[in-house]
Amino acid sequence: MPQLLSDSAFADAGIPMAFVVPSAERGGLGEIQSANGAMAFFTGRSMEDLTGLAFAELVHRDDVALGEDQLARLSSGQVESCSFEKRFEHADGHRTWGLVTVAEGHDTGGSRQGTWVVQVHDISERKHFVGQLEYFADHDPLTSLFNQRRFRIDVDSQLAYGRRHGCGGAVLMLDLDNFKEVNDQYGHAAGDALIIAVATALSGNSRETDEVSRLGGDEFAVLLPESDLAEAESHAEKLLRAIAAVVVEGAGQGITVAASCGVAGFTTDDGQCADDLLINADLALYQAKESGRGCVKVYHTDSGLHEKVTARLMWSEQIREALDHDGFVLHAKPVIELQTDAIAFYELAIRLRSPGGILIPAAVFLYIAERFGMATDIDEWVTAQAINLLEHTKTKPPLALGINISSASLQGDRFLRFLQSHLAATSFPPELLIFELTEAVAMANLQRARQFGQGLAKLGCRLALDDFGAAFGSFYYLKHLPVDLLKIAGEYVRGLGTANDPADHLIIEAVVKLAKGLGTLVVAEFVGDRETRQELLAMGVTLGQGAFLGPSRDVHDIPALQP
Missing domain, CATH: 3.30.450.20 (PAS domain)
Structure with missing residues (x-):
């Protein structure tokens, strides 16, 4: 009309x-x-x-x-x-x-x-x-470089362009050497300043046609269009020199850092995709680290590294198969009230069932899962299993369950949206889900860790900081993270009763006092004998974990978790 x-x-x-x-x-x-x-x-x-x-x-x-x-x-x-x-x-x-x-x-x-x-x-x-949302989806918030998501997209685009126009190129993958020590010794702010300075050095020493990206943590990547391997290796050495010249101030002194680099090339007819190229560059980087760090290694198909590629691809296929067809097994390790022996909660641990029936611990396959973008899938699988256990267990009220979370699940809001949707149909208190971040993961990206903790708090779940005290800036993290539970780094607990006992004793007492002031629970890991247990109780630690207190078992063998 x-x-x-x-x-x-x-x-x-x-x-x-x-x-x-x-x-x-x-x-x-x-x-x-x-x-x-x-x-x-x-x-x-x-x-x-x-x-x-x-x-x-x-x-x-x-x-x-x-x-x-x-x-x-x-x-x-x-x-x-x-x-x-x-x-x-x-x-x-x-x-x-x-x-x-x-x-x-x-x-x-x-x-x-x-x-x-x-x-x-x-x-x-x-x-x-x-426009701002699109920018944040493609850029690293700390350095303003492209992030891993955008870098993969652009590598695939360059590979397609190369096939059409008959040109090759290379990818460099760089990792700072001993970066964790910088954070431990000088604090998170100095570490961030160093990451920003390195990003500036990489951008300032690259061509306008090159693409510099921060993949996460202290890892960077550079896409070099229309470069052969010799040019790429020379450019990589130039970038390592530029990184070595970076100096930032921390604790009143200059901080420097070195880096290692892996180089992988592509040609018009090699049939590679972005994942292939990044895996090859990553393998070359791994070789550079093994060769003493601070150097450049180039991936060659005849270098023997392709065997590692095949092995990694087999691992990735096995992980994907386990995700798609319930090939994982869930174990649980009790956290005990040291005074009464009562179980306070269980910490869940995932195992991969190999074709031969052997159960493979997470430490063996999680790195591959992260490299192939499956770490969040694993976190979601464990979380879904935990929610199912809490919803259907005959124990009333149910025992709380701890879930270890990878750094991948801190990126964006995918995991929190998954958690929110799965909690919507449940009847148990959300505080029975305790999500554990290691201090190293929190340290790598404090801002995202804080946002993740705030998201958990809104949903009513709890946040635990694992390996607390392992880093120099531990107390700094507590100022910025909404933590409900601290798990004291095992090295301090194991040190009780040894030559290191005085220092470890003082550190544990300080953590207990701090936690009490913050209203935060404390768990001591790696409790190995009765004497350590009694000493921890005397210092005010009420919760403990370790083989001496209770082994890890399949959740199906634990009566308190049965429907």
């Missing part, structure tokens, strides 16, 4: 509006017959200037043709209205995004028969917000 407008409704409308003559040229919108005051304000022109002006003159030249198909359908009577987005050129030179809605219309007097009424909604703010 044509849209009827009285002259006053048109003139007084707060939405930019105009009567426009249809046109077979310049995007389908021809001469402006009349415009209201809101349109004049939106475009920065007077109503007199707008009258008789071609609508296309208001629009960015690249957007003039946008919406032509919809307008053709409107003109033929197939639709009654249509909408599309265009960029508008304001009279003062700036650009504004508008959502253009067009319908057949005339005024109540009928004097504008055959024209279209065009309304424009200012959507600049929404476009700006969407």
Whole structure:
């Protein structure tokens, strides 16, 4: 139906509006017959200037043709209205995004028969917000470099371009040597400053056509289009020298760092995808680390590294098969109340069942899972199993369950959305789920760890910090993380009763006192004998874990977890 407008409704409308003559040229919108005051304000022109002006003159030249198909359908009577987005050129030179809605219309007097009424909604703010979301999806928040997701996409694009145009290239993968020691000795802020300085050095010493990315933690990657292996190796050595020249201040002194680098090339006809190339570069990096660090190694198909590639691919296939067909086994290790022997909660641990029936611990296959993007899948599998156990166990109330979380699940909100959807249909208190982050994972990205902890808190779940005290900046993390439970690093517990006892004793007492002030529970790991247990009790530690207190068992063999 044509849209009827009285002259006053048109003139007084707060939405930019105009009567426009249809046109077979310049995007389908021809001469402006009349415009209201809101349109004049939106475009920065007077109503007199707008009258008789071609609508296309208001629009960015690249957007003039946008919406032509919809307008053709409107003109033929197939639709009654249509909408599309265009960029508008304001009279003062700036650009504004508008959502253009067009319908057949005339005024109540009928004097504008055959024209279209065009309304424009200012959507600049929404476009700006969407642009920010797109930026954060592709960029590392600390360094502003492209992140791993975007890097993989661009590597695949470069491989496709190379196949079409007959050119190759290379990927460099760089890892800082002994970076954890920097964080331990100088603190998280100094570590961040060093990461930023290294990112700047890599960008400043690369070509405009190269792409520098931060894959995560202290690992970087560089895409070198149209470079052969010799050029790539030379460039890698240049980048290592640039990193070695980086100096940042920490604790009143200069901090430097070295790096190792793996190089992998691609040609027009080798059939590689991004994962193949990154695996090869990663293997070369691994070889550089094994060769004493601080050097460059190049992947060659005849270097013997391809055997490791095959092995990793087999592992990845086995992990995927286990995810798809319930090939994992879940074990649980009790956390005991040291005073009474009562079980406070169980910590869950995943095992991979090999074709021969052997149960493989997570430490063996999690690195491969992370490299192939399956770590979050594993976290979700364990969490789903834990929720099922809590929902159906005959023990009332159920015992809490601890779940170890990988660094991959801190990226974005996928895991938290998964958790929220699975908790929606449950009846047990969410606080019975305790998600454990190692201090090293929290240290690698404190901001994301804090956001993850806040997300857990909103859902009613608890956060535990594992291996607490292993890093120099442990107390700093407590200031910024919403932690419900601290698990003292095992090295301090094992040190009780040895030559290190005085220092370990003082550290444990300090953690207990701190936790008490924060209202946080404390668990001592690796409790190995009765004497250690009694000493921990004397220091105020109430919860413990270790083979002496209770072994890890299959969840199906634990009565308290049975339906």
